[in-house]
Amino acid sequence: MDSCTLDEGTSAGNTVFTCSTSSSSEVPFQKKVEKLELTTTSMAESGQSDVILVSEFKQLKLEKEAQKNWDLFYKRNSTNFFKDRHWTTREFEELKACREFENQRLVMLEAGCGVGNCLFPLLEEDPHLFVYACDFSPRAVQFVKQNSSYNPDTCKAFQCDLTTDSLTDSVPEDSVDVATLIFVLSAIHPDKMHLAIENIYKVLKPGGCVLFRDYGLNDHAMLRFKVGNKLGEHFYVRQDGTRSYFFTTEYLQLLFTKGGYREVCNEYVLRETVNKKEGLCVPRVFVQSKFYKPL
Template identity: 60%
Template sequence: MLQGWCETMPQCDQNSVCSTETRALTSEEHIKLQLQNKRLVSEHQAAKLELNAKRYWDLFYKRNETKFFKDRHWTVREFEELSIDGNKSQAPKVMLEVGCGVGNLIFPLIEEHPEMYFYACDLSPRAVEFVKSHPSYNENAVKVFQCDITTDEILQEVAFESVDIVTLIFVLSAIHPNKFHQTLQNVFNVLKPGAVVLLRDYGLYDMAQLRFKAGHKISENFYMRQDGTRSYYFSIEVLGNLFVKAGFEVINNVYIHRRTINKKEDLDVPRIFVQGKFRKPT
């Protein structure tokens, strides 16, 4: 199934390993996954989580403001399209960040790419207001707006086939799996032919998935956090199929293996992400 899915391997930094294999689970970890199935989120509660998704993310930003995420400078190392060292005459001119949060990705990029124009959207109105209040916010360089990417609202703000690059950084996992296809179709519609989607998200058997207790699992690989937000954990097979069905070509699609190490607390836990680059055919 993976044949032809990775034209090129992405450049991993020295603390990461790229692979087309997720990690093998221990017998204890298998038991943890089985225990999650003992009590699932009820259909009524799952429907309520979906109905109130915007509210839960708005409450997340009310609690955490701009302090939860660090600026994502790593994206310029992982994706050559975002690097300042690229050929600027060939560089993308218009970028859309879906799920911009409080601007941890776009503001570092604005500094590196003053020649580009940025669209940024988020489900949370509060997150959008944080972006607008950022000291580096400049309406000549960026347009930020509230939007539900699972609907066609995006075309009210961004013209059809007008964007050179779209980023989906830990965004698709927060969306109900039933809406993955429509989300990618909406992204497909705003991209120019030959333009790309850059993605990083949670991978299958990431330590965060294994930590969920019974009562938090909604459906296969889809979970509810304590604060009402949700997270899906992707295999590269599922991810690749989603993009192919939405009309994309797969340039690369791999697992990123990292370790979170805290010597003070004697912690050493494996993190697994999926990372991919997907192109709209010309």
């Protein structure tokens, strides 16, 4: 679940970011920080959509129909909604650096592969890669298998609900070097996120890592939600029935450490996205993290 087309909307207004620490990046208008502070004005603005919660009946319906809503999303948009991600190896050196020897075949799990916007650029760039790719939506998996670049010798795509289906049915236990969770966990109900993380833990090798990137608290996409779209704390529903959670680094750290992982890094990524349609430059907030399975 990427952020590309979801950027469109109105400005976040008076949001001001105060960064405690920062590091340089090759990406223009992007910086990484360990802590995120917002002015009282922006916090009040983000709270405007928090007054009314979606009814319990509708929330249960959304949970029950979650797979159907994502399947309909891919039916409407086919493979045209998200752009290919060519930034993953830049942001996550582990996709290349964790090999013990040069020609080692790295085994990767892409949890929530969508239609292959991350998968196929990685396979094109790295011939010594085998990817297990799964998604909640059967239609998305079908699009992956229909892609002309799909090759069973380098990829195994399968449908999987990370919260109910055991990954070990399709992926050998303790076999994966690197797993990615990129704009995926936010679509899962917060009460079930730990199930997905524990599921991935079973197929990771000891010393294997999870590379994570997703929406951060008070991201522009969160500030856009109107009254009546809130499901719970930091959790919202879009018009098409798909849902999104907005993370803090503290929450993510607690989630992974309770699942047995150790933290490598866990920080906010602040960047500016130009909305050409609206003529706006809007602030984006993501959380980018790395956690590993102890030896």
